[in-house]
Amino acid sequence: MKIAIVGAGPGGLALARVLHVHGVEAVVYERESSRDARGQGGMLDIHSGQQALREAGLMAEFLAIARGEGQDMRLLEPDGTLLLQEDTPDDAPLVRPEVDRADLRDLLLDSLPEGVVRWGRAFESAGDGLLHFADGSSAEYDLLVGADGAQSRVRALVTDARPAHIGQNAVEVGIPDIDRTHPELAAMVGRGTYWVLGDGKSLAAQRNGDGRVRIGVSFYHTGEDWFATSGIPFDDPAAARARLIELLPGWHPRITALIEACDDTVVPRSFFTLPVGLTWPSRPDVTVLGDAAHLMPAVGEGVNMALLDGARLGLALAAHPDDFPAAVEEYESEMFERTAAVARKSADMKEMLMSPDAARRLLAFFQPG
Missing domain, CATH: 3.50.50.60 (FAD/NAD(P)-binding domain)
Known part of the structure; x- marks a missing residue:
């Protein structure tokens, strides 16, 4: 068979x-x-x-x-208020x-x-x-x-x-070798996930095993064609990063500094269920x-x-x-x-x-x- x-x-x-x-x-x-x-x-x-x-x-x-x-988590509001910080003990069960x-x-x-x-x-x-x-x-x-x-x-x-599209579109960016290139941001993110939510948006920064921090900036209540009207120029990484920050008005500069530090990999993602x-x-x-x-x-x-x-x-x-x-x-x-x-x-x-x-x-x- x-x-x-x-x-x-x-x-x-x-x-x-x-x-x-x-x-x-x-x-x-x-x-x-x-x-x-x-x-x-x-x-x-x-x-x-x-x-x-x-x-x-x-x-x-x-x-x-x-x-x-990687089980560590930091949860913040867009103004930089830290709501929760969970640091996993070294002997904690997996x-x-x-x-x-x-x-x-x-x-x-x-x-x-x-x-x-x-x-x-x-x-x-x-x-x-x-x-x-x-x-x-x-x-x-x-x-x-x-x-x-x-x-x-x-x-x-x-x-x-x-x-079917669920009303969420995200832009994926990242910072390579963050401990060496941006140690201050590495300390801010921590060892696991750094999560900022508010204003119908979120930013999730997560450590990868290769030293890269992978960042997803999500925009909720957006349609399947949102990228076409978002004004994000995906063919120009520097301009795309600048536009992403524009789309997060009022967010603390400490948070948007993560986007400024990203490399030229800028990927749009739409979510379906x-x-x-x-x-x-x-x-x-x-x-x-x-x-x-x-x-x-x-x-x-x-x-x-x-x-x-x-x-x-x-x-x-x-x-x-x-x-x-x-x-x-x-x-x-x-x-x-x-x-x-x-x-x-x-x-x-x-x-x-x-x-x-x-x-x-x-x-x-x-x-x-």
Whole structure:
């Protein structure tokens, strides 16, 4: 029986690894040309996803790359008022450690036998047991698993649902080697996340494992076409930084100094979600996981759900090696219930972040009573 996984992100790789641990073969098809074809993004907050890494037999390796100090947090209002500072003791348990996305992906890739991941295979379509790729090649499958992210092509085989814009657009910038280049800003940000919220906007600065501070400036209650009218000249990094600061009137210069110190990588990002509680009639030969199945607001849950999806589907397939339809139905039933609850909480968190008094509400969330 041939299992084809489309997408070499955390969820697809976790599935391949759990299957490998249980002696079940699978092939992962990835559109990128190699593991180093592009940057993999920033830090990930891994909490419930640790259970999946245990099932994959990779907890020791994960703990070796996890950053406990990444759990530190500083919460501020735009005028510079510090509302909360949490510094993680060195001996604190790794309940929600941060890990560099690239390091996690490398960990999962290195845990798989050579040849399991087929690079440069951009999925185009599937039917009658054949996958078709953009380069004209094809491959057979008995079960197709879409782990191909927010803009999944496999998703269309199980549901007509499409992601909808959530009223949030962000600009991603960053400061490389901050401890050496801007030690005063490094001390201000701290070891984890530096979070400023207010006026329908937010700035989140986060330490990466390579010494870079990754900064996301979000604008809430904005439409899908907001970048076209924002006046941010993305082809001119210096002017883009200046415009970003203009869009934060009244923010303390100590905070906007983070934007002034950024390099020339300026990336626009729009945010979308799938309907909360999305389900579909189970199919015996196709299913999806991760963002392809339940795209949520970016509040730290997506990758954890993807890892759990991969592990749970892998365990179901290993338990029913001769009955893929039963395995898929078992996986989807559990996944629908688990992720719907998390998606509802994520949507509530998104509404909190978009509120006029977001910082104070978030303070109450972290320190109830």
